[in-house]
Amino acid sequence: PMSLPNATLAGTTNCNQLATQSITILGAGAIGQLIYHQLQAKPNPFEVNFISRDSDSASLALTLTNIEGEITTLNAQFIGCNDYQQALSKSALLIVCVKAYQVASALNSVLPFLSSNAHILLLHNGMGPHIDVISSLNGRGLSLGTTSQGSLKMAQWHIQQTGAGLTQLGSLNGDVKTPPLSPLLKNILLNSIKNSEWHADILPLLWQKLAVNVAINPLTAIHQCANGELAADKYRDIINCAVAELVEVAHADGINLSHAFLIERVYQVIALTANNLSSMHQDVCHQRKTEVNAINGFVVARGKALRIDTPYNQQLLKQIQQIEAKYLPPAP
Ligand code: KPL
16 A cells, blocks of 8 residues: 555644544445455555455455456455454545445444544445434444446456446435545545546435336346336336335425436436346345345335335335245344
C-alpha cells in the first residue's frame, strides 16, 4: 500500500485519524471481489483488505476478467477471525457486500471492533437492513448504495465482469442522519468504481431500484425464465400492480415516485438484461436463500407499518417462500 498522502496528514493531531488507514470489505462474493479489483486499479492511499469471519488470515490470488476480456490477478489480504480486531480498529471505511439477509448479523459481529470514526457503506439488493442496524452504529457514518454492475463467479476467486452497469451511492437524508463520508473516501470510490455517482439523498434511488427488483426477481424465479420473457403480455398486470403498491408505500414513507416512470424503467431493464437470469432465479436454481424479504418482503413490511395493503407483493413473497421451503431447513 502507498503511504497516506501529505494532504491527509497535514494538521492531523487526532491519533484515531492517523490510525485509520484501510478500506475493509466484508463479503467476498462476486460484487465484493469486483469492488476490490476496482479499488486496487487506481492509486489509493488506503490499504484494501477483506475481513473473513470464519477462516484464518490468508493471502489469496483474485482474478478478474474485465468486459474487454483483459485478465488481472491480484494478491488480496484476507484478515481472519483471530486477527480482525486490530484490522478493524484501523479501518476508515467498511464496505459491506453480503446478502441483504446477512447484513445485520455480519455488521453486529464486527461493530464492537470497528474504529469509532469508521464509515460504513452497505451495498446489497433490496432495502431494509439499514433500518435494523442504524441504532447500533454508535455515531459512525452510514451510506448506502446499489450497483447493477454485472459480476459473475467463474470460480471462487475468479470473477468475470459481465456488464458495465451503474453504481449509485449516497447518504441517508431522512429523519435519521449520520456523519457524512469524507471527501477523500468519496473521491476514491467514485474514481475507482466505473460509472458511479454520489447522491445527497440515496433513498429515492434505492426505491427506484427496488421497483425493478420487485417486478423482475420473483416472477423470473417463479416461472424459471430469463428476464426478457417478462415482456410478454401475461405479466403486464402483475408487474403494474406490484409496482403500484410500491409507489403507494413509498409515498406514505415520504418518497414520491412516478408509476409511469418506474414501469418504463422496469421494461427497459427487461429489454437490456433480456438474456440474464435474475439473482433470485439463480438463488432458487442453486437452492439458496433468496433476498425476497428485502425486496417484496420490504414493501409488504413497510406497507403493514404504514397501514397499506400490498396483496400483489404479499402473493409474490409467499410464492417465493413456498419455493424456498422445499429446500431450506425451517427457520429456527
Ligand atoms: O438486479 C437484478 C437482479 O437480478 O437482482 C436485475 C436488474 C433484475 C438484473 O437481473
